Amino acid sequence: MYTDLLFYIDGQWTAGCSGNTATVINPSTGETIGQLPLASNADLDTALAAAGRGFETWSNTSAYDRSAILRRAAALVRERHARMAECMTLDQGKPLAESTLEAKSAADHIEWYAEEGRRAYGRIVPSRNAAVRQLVVREPVGPVAAFTPWNFPINQAVRKIAGALAAGCSIIIKAPEEAPGAVIELVRCFHDAGLPEGVLNLVFGVPAHVSDYLIKSPIIRKVSFTGSTAIGRQLGALAAAHLKLTTMELGGHAPFIVCEDANVEAAAALACVLKFRNAGQVCAAPSRFYVHDAVFEPFARRFAELAAQLKVGDGFDPASQMGPLANARRLMMVQELVADARELGATLLTGGQRMGDKGNFFQPTVLTDLPEQARLLNEEPFGPVAPLLRFSDLDSVIAQANSLEYGLAAFAFTRSLKTATELGNRLQAGMVSINHFGLALPETPFGGIKSSGHGSEGGTEGLDAYLTTKFISQVGI
Template sequence: MSTPVLQSDMTSSVRAEYPRVGLYIDGTWIYDRETAVEVRNPATEEVLGKVPKATSDDLAQALGAAARGFVVWRDTPPQQRVKVIQKATTLMRERLELIASTITLENGKLYSDAYAEADRSMNFFEWNAAQSLRDYGLIVPGEAQMQKFILRQPIGPVAAFTPWNVPISSAARKVSAALSAGCSVILKAAEETPATACLLVQAFEDAGLPPGVLNLVFGNPAEISSTLIASPVIRLVTFTGSVGVGKHLTQLAAAAMKPVLMELGGHAPVLVCEGVDGAAVGRLAARGKTNASGQICASPSRFIVHRSVYDEFVAAFASAVGEVRVGDGFSKTAQMGPVASARRLSAMQSLVADARQRGARVATGGSRIGDRGYFFEPTVLADMPVDADAMTVEPFGPIAACLRVDDLSEALKVANSLSVGLAAYAFTNSLQDAERISRELECGVLSINHFGTPDADTPFGGVKDSGIGREGGPSTLDAYMVTKTVLQKTVRI
C-alpha cells in the first residue's frame, strides 16, 4: 500500500530563514568565494543557498590560524576553557529552534528529530568540558632523588571531518572533545548541511573563543583532506562517515604518521530470539527503522529472526511500517521525512530491485513517493537471501531486510559475517542468551530489548571496518591527549 506524502499542514512557527553559509578562518567569516555546491531542501528540491569553496590560500590560512590558536588555547587554564565552552553551549541551547529548523531544511529529517538531535548534542559539550577538569596526570613513586611525573597534554591542532546525516551531533562530539582537551580545530563539515555547522561556530565566536581555535572550511573534499592531513600542523585526524572514505583518510594519515579517530559505517543486525513476543518487537522495530529515515550509522538494518516468531514479527513490522506517514519534516503529522538526496533515493530503488530479482518478498513499501522531493516508502523486505545487496551493503535509508534462522548460533553467524561491526540489537527473554550475545556478537555497541544508543557518558564506536577509537564516556578525551613522562632528578648539578 502506498504511503501518503503530507505536503501541507506545515508548522510555520518553527520554520526559520536559512542562515548564510561561509568559511570561518582565524576569527573571520568569508563569503566571497566560488560556489562549491548548492544546498537543496530534500523535501522540495529547492535551492536553499550556496556553499563557498575554500581556496588553497584559505586552507593555508586555516592551518596557520589553527597553529597559533593552539598555542593560545593550550595555555588557557582548563577552568577558563570550560567557561567559554559552557557559554557557547548556553547560546546554542537558546538557539535550539533555529538549529533544529536549519537541520530540517538541509537534511530533511523531522523537526522533532532535529530538535532532539540538537538538544542531545549539548550533552557532549557539557560532559566533555566537565571531563577535562577530571583528566589528571600521575606522580609515580620512585627512588630517592628521582621524581616521576606522567602528564596529560593536548595533542595539537585537529582536522575534524563530519557527515551530513547528524550535522550537529557529530560536529559536537568532535569539537567538544578537542576544545575540552585544549586543542584547536579545523572543522570540515559536510557541504550538504553547511549552515548547521555555521551555527555551531557562530555560538563559539559569540562566546568569546579566541581567533584560530575553531575554524570552518568547505569545498572540494579530496583537496581539503589531502591538504590538511599532509600538513605538519595537524596532529590528529578524526572522521565520521563511510568505510571507504575512512580507510582513504586513514591511509593519508598513516603516510604522515598521524593518529586517527574513525567512526565509520555499519549494517546493524537485530537478533530476534525464540520466546519473545514477535509482534511487539515488530512494532518497536518500525520506529527504530524509520528514525531519521534510516540514515544513521546505528540504524537497525538486518533483522535476523528465529523461525518460531518470524511470521508474526514480519507481519506486525510490515503493518506498522506501512502506516508510517511520510512528509516534509516540518509537517505536524509526518512520522518520517525524505531521504537526503537524489543519490540516496536511487540507492533505495537499486536495493529493492536487487532483492526482488533474488526472490525476496516486498512486505510493504518499495517505491518512490511522488515526483518532487526525495520521498521513499519505508520498506520491509522479507525472506531475504543472505547474499542480497540489502543484506551485505549498508542501506542508509528506510529499508529493513528480514531473514529467518533456526537458532541463535545461526543468527550470530549471519550477524558476524560482514566486515563491519558498529551497532547491534537483540531481543530476548533469556539471560543465558543475552550473555552469549553480549560475548559473541562482533560490534562496538549492543542494545538489548530496545533500540537506544549511547549518550555522552558512554563510549560509541565500532570494531573491524567500523572504525578506530571511541567517542564519549570516561575516556572521551584520550584521542585528543598525549601522555608525557617526565623523569626529574632532584639533585644539584
C-alpha cells in the same frame, strides 16, 4: 529561515577568496536554498595558520577556564536550538521533531566534555629511587582536522568539536556541503561564548581536496573522520603516511536479533523507530533483522504494519514521521537495492517505491525471503529498507550477525539473562544494545571495530582521543 553560508576562520565569518560555490538543495522540494562557498588553498592555509596560533593559546588556557567557555556555549545552544533545528530540516530533510532533538542534545555533549576536560588526570609512578620523581601527564595532541557527514550535521560535529576543545586542542572542521546550515549556527554559539580566535575553524569545499590538503599539513596532528568505510580507508592511509593519529567512525550494517522468548510487540515497535529514523540514514541503525522461526510471522506482520503506517512527508509538516532521503544519490541507491532483492526472489511486505516526483521520498520498505547474495544483506543500505531473515538457533544467528566486515552496532531482544549475556559477549560490534536503545549518550563511548573503524567518541574515551601521554622523570639537583 535559512542561515548565511560562510566559513568561520580565525574568529571571523568570511566567504573566502575562491569565489567558487556549491548549491544547497532542500531535499523535500528540490529547490535551491543557498550557495555555499568552497575553500581554496589560500583559505585552507589561513585556517591552518589560525589553528596553529589557536592551539598555542588554547593549550595554555587552564582546563577550568576552557570548561567555563564550553559551558557558555552549551547554554547558547539550548537558547538557539530551534534555529539550528529549522536549518537542519531545510537542508537535510529530517522531520523537525528529530532535528529539534538533535539540536537540544548537542548541549548535553558540550556540557559533558566541559566537565570531563577538567579531569584529564595524570599520575605519579612510584620510583625505585627515592630521589627520583616520576610523573605521567596528559597533554592535548595538537591541531585537529575533523570531517563530518550530512546525516547528523550537529550530532557528528559537536562530538568532535567539544572533545577536541575540552582536551585543549584547536580544530578545523570540514562540515557537510549538503547540510551546512545547522553546523554554522552551532559554531556561532562557540564564537559568541568567547572562544579565542583560531581555536575553532569551519570550512567547506571539495571533500577530496580539503581532506588531502589538511591531512598532509604538518600543522595537523590528529584526524577525526565520520563517514563511509571506503573513504575512511583512504583518509586513514593518508594520515598513516604522515604519522597522524586517527579516530575513524565508519559504516555499519547492524544486526537486530529477535529471540524466540522476546517481547514481539516491543521488539517490532523499537525496530520500526530505529530503522526508519532519519529515513534509515543512520550508520548504527539496524539493517539486518534476524527473527527466530517461532516468532517470525507475528513479528514480520507487526513490523510491516507499523512501517506502512508511518507518515512520510516534508519535515516541517508536524504529521511527518519520516522525511526524504538527503540527496538523489541515496534515492537511486535504495531503489537499486530493492530492485536487486526482488529480482532474486525477495517478498515485498510493504513499500518498495519512490513517492511522487518531487523531493527524495521513498516508502518505508520491508522485505523477506532474501537470498544470501542480495546486495541489501551485504552492502550498507543507509535508507528506509528492512530485510527480515529467519533463524533457528543462537549459534547460527551469531555467526550470521558476525559474518560481515562491519562491526559498529548490534541489537537483540530476549527475556533470558543467560542469552542476553551470551549475545553481549559474542556479537562482534563496538556497541551492543539489548532490549532497548542505549547508544550515543554523551557519557558513553560510540565507535566500532573491524571495518567500522577504530576509536570512540563520547565518554572518557572521547576525551582520550585528543590527548597524548608524556612521562617526566626528574631528580633534585
